[in-house]
Amino acid sequence: MDVLRGAARVIVRYRVAFALIALFLLVVSIYGMSQLRFESDLSSMLPEGNPAIDDYNALQNEFQSGDSTIIVVKIDSIEPGGVYDIRDPEVIAAVYELEQRLRKREYITDTISIADVYMQVLGRLPRTEEEARFVLDMLPPEQRYSLVSRDYTMTMILVTISREKKTETLVRVYEGVQEDMESVKFPQNVEVIQTGNIGITYRILQLLQRDLNKTMAISFLLVIALLLYFYRSPVKALIPLIPLVFGVAMTLGFMGLAGIPLDLATTTIGAMLIGMGIDYGIHVTNRYYEERRSGRDIEEAAAEAVAETGKALLGAALTTIAGFAAMYLSTLPMLHNLATTLILGLSLAALNAVVITPAVIILEEDVMKKLRGHYVPPEVRSSSGFIGSAFHSLGKAIKARPHAFLGAVFLVTLVFAYGVTQVTTEVRLEKFVPPGMPEIEAIMDVRTEFGGQDELYVLVRADDVRNPAIVRAMYRFENQVKADSYYNGVFSSESLADVVYRQYGYIPNDGEKIKAALASYQGSGLVSSDYSMAVIKFTGDFGGSMDEFRRIMRYFEGEAERAQGTEFPPGVRLALTGDLYLNYVLDQLTSVEINRISAYGTIFVVLIVMLLFRRIRVALAMITPMFLGALWTVGFMGLAGIPFTQTLAGVISMIVGLGVDYGMHLTHRFLEEMNEGSTRPIVTAVGSVGPGILAGALTTAGGFLALLAGELPTIHDFGVTLAFGIFASMMAAYLVTPALLQVFYGRKIGGDSR
Incomplete structure (x- = not known):
């Protein structure tokens, strides 16, 4: 405590220096953000040394056949003056012209289309529709309907591509093919769509870039709106937000400088850090204002806020980081990147909350005092009025009937336990693109009309x-x-x-x-x-x-x-390989990683709680909401039909790390009140800390729910799951932690139930 109070005095004395250091780091971070890159290559999501990766690399290096794109040519309307049959000579001529343009590209190794049949049979393209029909009718049905749909409204060009597995190359390949498609004039009523592996991956890249910017912006707006409500002042609402902005910018800047890509997991990092990081600043700010309202001066209030809140924040940050650190034990590189960015971001958020927030608050007080001539005690909405009264009443009710609250929680847990049995997994790349996208609609048409164009390879070694x-x-x-x-x-x-x-x-x-x-x-x-x-x-x-x-x-x-x-x-050795088989391997790894990461994350968090507080009953009161929050979250996923994906493989470890924070804040305040001789520490703890937890949980969940603004379904699921996990952990903390503390220490405390 003395160390933290000493740190608070240093912050007050050298707050200008701290501000200048933060500004310098912000400038460096802005440069780093300009170096950020996006990644959607499936092979990069699997661990090095995996046999499936070795076989996949052999396929790429020796056969150059791991990538393909499908160009779907179909009749999409029946407007007068256009064509109504894919066998129209104008359509076939356009298909042939497009093929010839594509074959000039250095990365295209082969193309197959209906035009090739006519060149092989006739030595030229058909001149009339009757001639086109006659040639196709000569073919066996299985060969004919592998080229055109049975109603003759769709055909396709199969394009084999050799390229480096780099995002920049994928973009160049897709845009080159698209340029050739647009340069060929197809008849009226004909639509041309690029789909398949290249088309879908390119679309995911586009959505990743859009989703990062959109979800961060919406997350900021939601957090600002909640802060405005709770603090009743635009200036005071910005106080816990300023250190957060610095932390998010520094994290993204580090990712750019360290070469950590934005992929299906790390694209969520901006909105997640905004949601989680604001929690730390809110607790410091609320405690500071509470101390100022009680009559302490600026330096005393800052010292008390940092000293009392700092220990709980340190414990919360350590347990959250421990939950995230469990993702390092995964063999999936994507989760390593997510763990690195989350740990760095939350460390910066916690550091900024303790170091920068008090300095910003004091600076704001100095400015407002000069403008008004005196200090105006702040009124935080979460600590007064209906919300404050509701938490005070909740504390009294739990003090009076702790066993009733524990029984109600048990019944809720039974419902979510059933949901746990319904959870599935999904790792296929095409499932990450929202329904209705032209590329997905086109690939569905291909599967319906041509029996599918998925490719699976068997590598024979001898x-x-x-x-x-x-x-x-x-x-x-x-x-x-x-x-x-x-x-x-x-x-x-x-x-x-x-x-x-x-x-x-x-x-x-x-x-x-x-x-x-x-x-x-x-x-x-x-x-x-x-x-x-x-x-x-x-x-x-x-x-x-x-x-x-x-x-x-x-x-x-x-x-x-x-x-x-x-x-x-x-x-002789046979091995399955190709993009499709990598999906399957990733699915198997994801199932294993979910259990491993969740188990180790839980163990790490429990160990840190035990090391920090060293009392079994206190630790149990803190960690029980963590277990319940994680269980309820998985049950919710099963009941809501949300599958585990590569992105969600570490979600339980994340919920465990986050969920223990709320129980920790309540327990820490309870112990503080009990040590000071209060006969109603449960009521005081719930009444004083509860509103701060609500504000923090709402802003955290708001940051996660901002992910719903993204277009990728996996980003939606990630946001909904984490937001539910936050509310589940919060409710479990409100209902279970005070009830357990009352059961454990009720007789020792004594006093009435009012």
Whole structure:
């Protein structure tokens, strides 16, 4: 306490110096913010050294087939003067022209479209619609309807792309393809949309950038509105906000300087820090005003506010940071980045609250005194009127009937315990884009009309994949998988075995013939340059529900393991890979990480509480709301249908870290009052600290709810879940912590129940 009071005196004496240091750091942070970059590459979300990443990198490096984009060409209206059939020669000519433009791009390795069929059959494009119909009617139905929809209102161009896995490259590729699309004049009534992996990822990048700015702005507005209500003065409302602005800017600046990207998790950092960081400033400000109203002078009030509130703030900050630090134990790099930014941001918020807030308050008092000639005692709405009376009454009720409140909490917990059993996970990239987006609508149309265009790769490793026994095994494996198409959603496949079979009508035992067939093949790469790897590409509809997606991926894993053990020669290894399989691997990792992070986060927080307070009953009163808040939050997710995603994998650890703060503030004030001899410490603690907790929780939840303004569904879910977690932890603290303290210390305190 003496150390904190000494620190308060230093702050008062050197407040101008502290302000200048903060301004200098703000300037450096603004430069760092200009270096921020956005990241949406799925492979960057998985840990280094993971076998799935190694296989994925091999696919990218050797076959350049991990990226693709789909250009959907469809009839979107029936206005007079336009075309009504995708077989119209004008449409086919436009498709062909677009293909030729795309093939000039250095990063495009292959394109496939309906125009290629006419060039192969006729040697030219069709001149009449009758000619176009005749050529398509010659094709087998399965081949025909892989190119055009059954009602002839849609076709597509499949584009294979080779690119570096950098955000800047993705943007350049997408915009280059889009430029070519816009340069080709399609007939009236025809709409052209770029979708697939590149299109969806680009859209997510756009939304990430928009969501960061929008959610931060709305979060600030919500917090300012709440502060204006509670403090009744624009000037006093800005006091706890100023250190927060510095903290958020410094955090974003550090991210830019340290090269930490803004991704699906860290894009939320601005709104989250605004919501969480304001809590610290509010507690210091409220205690300062409380001390000033009791008659203390400026220096005494600052010393008392920092000394008394500072210990609780330090404990709250440490437990929150401990909850976030558990995310470092995750193997997911994305959660490491989120933990780093949150810990840094909250550390700065807590430091600013203790160091800068008192200095700003005193500066404001000096200015207002010069303007008015005297000091006006502040009236904080949360400590007076209806809100103050309500918390006073709550404290009296809990003091009188603590067991009744604990029983009510138990019944509520039973409801949310059922919700815990209903929680699911979702990690597929396309699910992060809001419904109704043209790219998502287009990919849904592709799946409906063409049996799906999801791509899954099987990597075959051997000394020489041209070995006839290996090629024959690949052919059997492919056909076995396609025979189960009703079960696995496979539409087509392509491999070295198909090249050989088309050449000879069978798989020869002569290795030289296989080499000759491969040498004459002109399509996309199916074999590595040293012939140690080959790829089998399966195309189909592997989407649907998450359970269906997992079932299909497990099917492929089982088939690959079976074929490796029974059909392929010894020493040959099969491995699933590609963007789709990375989704599945990420799903498995996310399920494991949720349990690990939550368990370690809880252990870290409990240990810090025990080290700080060293009393079992006191610690239990603090941490029980934390457990309940986390349990209620997971139950809410299950009841509301909110799945765990990569972003939400660490949410329980975050709620645990945040939820203990409210119980800590109440317990600390209770112990302070009890040590001073009060016979009603429960009533005083709830009546005095309760309003501050409400103000802090409302501003924190307001910051989180600002994420609803984002367009990405995963950002919505993150905001709603964290906001609910804050309210759940707050309510648990109000109802459980005072009740437990009354049960534990009621006889020792004595006194009446008024």
